[in-house]
Amino acid sequence: MIPELSSILCATDVPIVVRLSLEVLQVNLGYRCNQQCIHCHVNAGPEREEMMEKSTINQVIDFLRSSPVKKLDLTGGAPELNPNFRYLVRVSREMNIHVINRCNLTILDEPGQEGLSEFLTQHRVEIIASLPCYLRENVDFQRGNGVFDRSIRALKKLNQLGYGQKGSDLTLNLVYNPLDAFLPPLQKVLEEEYRRELGQRHGIVFNCLYTITNMPIHRFGHRLTSHGEYQSYMNLLRKAHLETNLQSIMCRTLISVDWQGFVFDCDFNQALGLSLRLGERSRVHLSELKGMDLKGNPIQLLDHCYGCTAGQGSSCTGVLRESPHHTPMAMT
Ligand code: SF4
Numbered sequence: 001m002i003p004e005l006s007s008i009l010c011a012t013d014v015p016i017v018v019r020l021s022l023e024v025l026q027v028n029l030g031y032r033c034n035q036q037c038i039h040c041h042v043n044a045g046p047e048r049e050e051m052m053e054k055s056t057i058n059q060v061i062d063f064l065r066s067s068p069v070k071k072l073d074l075t076g077g078a079p080e081l082n083p084n085f086r087y088l089v090r091v092s093r094e095m096n097i098h099v100i101n102r103c104n105l106t107i108l109d110e111p112g113q114e115g116l117s118e119f120l121t122q123h124r125v126e127i128i129a130s131l132p133c134y135l136r137e138n139v140d141f142q143r144g145n146g147v148f149d150r151s152i153r154a155l156k157k158l159n160q161l162g163y164g165q166k167g168s169d170l171t172l173n174l175v176y177n178p179l180d181a182f183l184p185p186l187q188k189v190l191e192e193e194y195r196r197e198l199g200q201r202h203g204i205v206f207n208c209l210y211t212i213t214n215m216p217i218h219r220f221g222h223r224l225t226s227h228g229e230y231q232s233y234m235n236l237l238r239k240a241h242l243e244t245n246l247q248s249i250m251c252r253t254l255i256s257v258d259w260q261g262f263v264f265d266c267d268f269n270q271a272l273g274l275s276l277r278l279g280e281r282s283r284v285h286l287s288e289l290k291g292m293d294l295k296g297n298p299i300q301l302l303d304h305c306y307g308c309t310a311g312q313g314s315s316c317t318g319v320l321r322e323s324p325h326h327t328p329m330a331m332t
């Protein structure tokens with residue numbers, strides 16, 4: 001079975017969940033990336049040409065001006081490859097928006113990205129950086145040859161600039177995702193392991209480790225299919241589903257915007273082309289949501305959502321914690 005939208009749509013039995021107030025605007029600045037990782041859920045790579053234009057970036061800024069949202073989460077591809085990345089960061093920080101950069105680390109020493117680490121430092125941008133293991137062979141297996149050494153060099157530089165250091169306001173969080181078709185280990189336990197190993201082996205410090213479950217879509221989904229593991233992975237996710245995780249799935253407080261400005265309940269739905277629904281509307285542009293909060297709007301939950309609700313739960317900021325909000329959910 002090919003894990004694309006048609007197969008995911010046919011078997012869903014997850015409940016209906018509605019949105020809380022909007023807290024985070026996640027913006028995908030384009031699918032181009034200097035890497036081509038085997039688990040990538042957006043099929044990013046050097047050949048992708050989709051890139052958010054400046055006019056759409058200005059619509060993002062207009063939305064932020066009209067909204068109480070105070071957090072902007074920039075992703076891609078490698079978001080830094082967008083020629084207007086620094087413009088968006090600069091203007092958002094001037095508006096006192098907290099900016100998160102989802103950084104693959106190797107981008108920091110790519111030709112053409114000179115001064116990027118210093119720019120992020122100067123603008124107090126939070127960095128969430130992928131590092132699926134503290135061992136070279138595992139990182140290079142998932143992310144490509146040479147990625148581990150370049151990532152370690154980048155982390156050392158960020159530490160030198162003050163990122164991840166005690167007492168510093170420069171936040172450096174790392175992201176772990178499993179190397180294959182299994183659920184992540186306990187986040188707290190793995191965080192301590194990372195802290196010890198990265199500290200002892202390389203003298204690297206960081207703030208938090210986020211564990212993220214691999215989504216059974218796109219590149220990872222195809223890998224599961226080609227190994228005959230798609231159904232067993234879906235069964236693993238389904239069996240580990242915890243109803244309480246639905247309280248705090250990230251799509252309750254986040255929207256995701258694609259490179260053309262269209263809006264989705266999350267980055268995974270964006271990768272599947274499952275637009276946010278608003279009333280009768282099946283496709284909504286960010287420019288149409290100015291001043292809107294979306295509270296109470298139903299979320300498009302389908303079978304891939306078990307990737308968020310299995311076990312400890314999973315989101316773009318790691319495991320799910322019990323939501324401070326206890327808004328009852330509509331269940332089917
Ligand atoms: S997982 Fe991240 S770094 Fe890897 S190809 Fe996808 S966008 Fe690029």
Ligand code: SF4
Binds near residue numbers: 269301
């Ligand atoms: S994949 Fe996760 S974040 Fe996205 S809609 Fe499903 S539960 Fe929500």
